[in-house]
Amino acid sequence: MADQAPLLLATRELALAQARTLARHGRYAQAEAILTEAGRDIEPSVPLLDLLARIHAQQGRLDEADAAWDEAEHLAPGSPEIAECRRRVAMARARRTTRPAWPYAVAVVGVAAVVLGVVSFGEDGSTPPPVVVRTVPVAPAPVRPSPTADVLAGMDLGVPGAVVRRRQGEISVSFSKGLFLDGVRLSRDGRSVLAALGTRLRPYATRISVAVIGHTDDQPVPPGRGYATNTELGTLRAMVVRELLHDRAGIPTGRFTVSTLGAASALEGDRSPARNRTVGLRISPAGQE
Template sequence: MSDQAGAETAAPLDVVLLVSRARGLARAGELDGALRLLREAEATGLGSHREVLDLRARVHAQRGETAEAAECWRRVLARHPEDPAAGAGLARLGRTGPVAALGRHRARTALAAAACLTAVAAGVLTTLDGPRPARADTDRAAGGPRSPRASATAEGGPEKDAAAQARRAGALADDLRAPGLRVTVHGDSVEVAFTRGLFTEGARLTPAGARQLALLGERLAGRHLPVTVHGHAATVPGAPRSGGSVVALWRALVAARELSTASGEPLTAFTTDSADQRDAPYPDPARNRTVTLLISPE
């Protein structure tokens, strides 16, 4: 299966529609209604699909029904033993697993992330980034303290502000550097690339890729920084060589979900997009089944 075909075989349309409806109810706080829809799918055969079971497990977890959540994830693993989401879910419930950060995941964040992933499986380009408050303006309007960036600009002008941003970016890069990561400072931002591919030919994380994202998410915990996740895809013969792809966007969404899970940061902290094929970080296809991150310290 090629990178281009990976997204098309991810989930049947009826599964996507079902999960989309249940997701809408859950995000509106109607967990009972969402769970009822997902349970009723058992009678149609859709209830055994991994996306349905995963969302059902997350709804159960949000309701505090850990035994039911665990059973749903076990059903996923019975058919897909290497499913990273189900494995991580069981690890969180049992406070076990290879990455301790996964045990601190917020169920509500994971529920929203799984819903966004499922929407993209149908080719629906769901945006994860919501409006961010203008912190400096809000603080001034409320009579509170100004942000460090606003203070630097007022006291020393743009040059001093830029120098302070560059220092913060350098310090952040030093904190994030780790085996398997290529961390580069670009002015006032930090770019993070992974030295090995994170995904299979579609948008399923490899076990090593899931661990790498979880470890990076743990390093981002508590920083409250805006992160842009650029998805990449290998260029295959006959496919467009520019303009991005759904598979690349899907990979960005999966990575954002994992980073949110491990860091405890809300999904609104992550902006996702498809990088242009010409901006691939590596010359070989295997390593380009990945994402890159651009992080801006504030």
């Protein structure tokens, strides 16, 4: 069973990433189906249960949202975030007798929209009644550039071993040699360059998103390694780097995405195993991933 742990973790993380993307685009039924299926096959995690609860809350299904948060609270007792979510749900449930439906939906939208990035109204689809206001013409305020738009401009990622390229709205980082000894074990040099990169990223931790793309060579994975395919291996490598950067840079886990093309991810021009024991990074302003 221990040999299967990395694969099970990767499967759960991929399900969570897919569901989060679907939920952000309003495809709640598909997101819920992915999370529910993952929960049957793998022991659910706090992030998985939390996302499921937020989807329920966004749809006004408060009893189901509270049940999911209750299960998450058993896995993470004392979590202030979960306690706050349950408090808001309790407030919203107490207002259910008020009509129209939108007042109690507003009470939970602050919880759900944090992750889903969308806003809904009452569970019956109703919208708040119009509010009549009187306006006085005023001169338009001067437009100031958003600090987020400039976050990449001042970012210096020039650490030994990292190859940095700037594109429109994005910084890509590759590495001059492989980061892993074999499998998912980072080399000393690999850990060092990632730690240095994390230090440079720390001042921007709350303003950026990071895509981590795992690479492998194009040879079949030998048996007995704990992962059956290059796709699983590439995903696990991306997850290892994500966790290191999360620790060193303080970037929230939700600001990362992990992916791989498996055997198709071998680097052009150098398909050797040692060179392809690596990842690529794409860094963009938060909200533009």
